[in-house]
Amino acid sequence: MLFVALSSVAAVPATAQQLAITWDDLPAHGPLPAGETRVAIAQKIITAMQQAKLPPAYGFVNGIQTQNEPASTPVLQLWRDAGLPLGNHTWSHMNLNTNPLADWEQDVTRNEPMLRKYMGSADWRWLRYPYLAEGDTAQKRSAERRFLAGRGYKIANVTMSFSDYLYNEPYARCVAKKDNAAIARLETSYLAAADAAIVYSRSMSKALYGHDIPYVLLMHVGAFDARMLPRLLALYRERGFNFVTLEQAESAPFYKNDLDLSLPSSPDSLEAAMAARGLPLPPAPSPGLDLDKLCR
Incomplete structure (x- = not known):
């Protein structure tokens, strides 16, 4: 079964809350719970x-x-x-802020033959920065943008996240201990964190622009994400979101500098845009649960 054609989502009204879901760390993310496989997780x-x-x-x-x-x-x-399309997250998930630019560039290009193999003539030239790190100095940031522009890349920005990756490790521990009560607590916390992140991102967008921008959601291909995804998608629909593609979301003005890397870098997140305007951040979402200690 293939996904709906892009034309079928083009009729979404411009005023609707729009959300593009994106997935990091293919083909494997986080610990593998007992009884699971990577292929089964992806299929879910x-x-x-x-x-x-x-x-x-x-x-x-x-x-x-x-x-x-x-x-x-x-x-x-x-x-x-x-x-479903594939994009570049670098070969080894290398952090640009903590590694030499030349090494990071090599890590980007090392991933490209694999992307060409699976994507063929389709557009794989979208890059998601590992750790969302875009360079720790203005000089490095300008240099990596020139490098990426020369290779035809666009940036897959992130404007909504609830740190879903934090849940996959405790889930694997709780599965190993067969602690269903703890797993139920994880499920409640996960959905509450996602709901709080909606309020968080929407609050910043409305403070900056007076309206919702199309949001790009960061997710990870972990076992707990796979378990929770049907309920998570239902939550977003209950909160009034329509799902769109990454290309559609990033056609909004906020993402202009992510599509045209010949332009100077701009604030790379809603938080950075708020800081540039001197606006206070809303309260940040929290799991409300000590995930590190759960099922230890």
């Missing part, structure tokens, strides 16, 4: 998106995982067979 995510009739969602690839976990490699073909 794909099935949930298909059943919710989402438009195609980008998955951002770290090619090194095909070496670290060879059994995860089929996830990439599974993703493509479902009509």
Whole structure:
């Protein structure tokens, strides 16, 4: 089953709350709970998106995982067979802020043959910065933008996140201990954190612009994300969101400098835009649960 065609979501009114879901760390993210496989996790995510009739969602690839976990490699073909696109998350999930620019550039280009293999003539030239790190100095930031512009990249920005990745490790521990009560607490916390992140991002957008921008949601292909995705998608719909593609979301003015890297860098997040305007941040979302201690 393929995803709905892009034309079928083009009729979403411009005034509707719009959300593009994106997935990081393909083909493998986080610890693998007992009884799970990477392919099964990816299939759960794909099935949930298909059943919710989402438009195609980008998955951002770290090619090194095909070496670290060879059994995860089929996830990439599974993703493509479902009509879903792939983008670049660097080969080894390298942090630009803490590594030399030349090393980071090599990590970007090392991922490209794999993307060409799976994407063919389709557009894989979207980059998601690992750790959302875009360079710790103005000089490095300008240099990496020139490098990416020269290779035809666009930036997959993030304007909504609830740190979903934090839940996958405690989930694996709780599965190992067969602690269903703790898993239920994780589920409650996960949905509450997602709901709080909606309020957080919308509050900043409205403070900055007086209205909602289309948001880009950061997710990870972890086992707990796969478990929770049907309920998470239902939550977003209950909160009035329509799902759109990354391309549609980033056609909004906020993302202009992410699409044209010949332009100077601009605030790379809603938080940075708030800081540039001297506006106070709303209260940040919190899990409301000590995830690090759960099921220890």
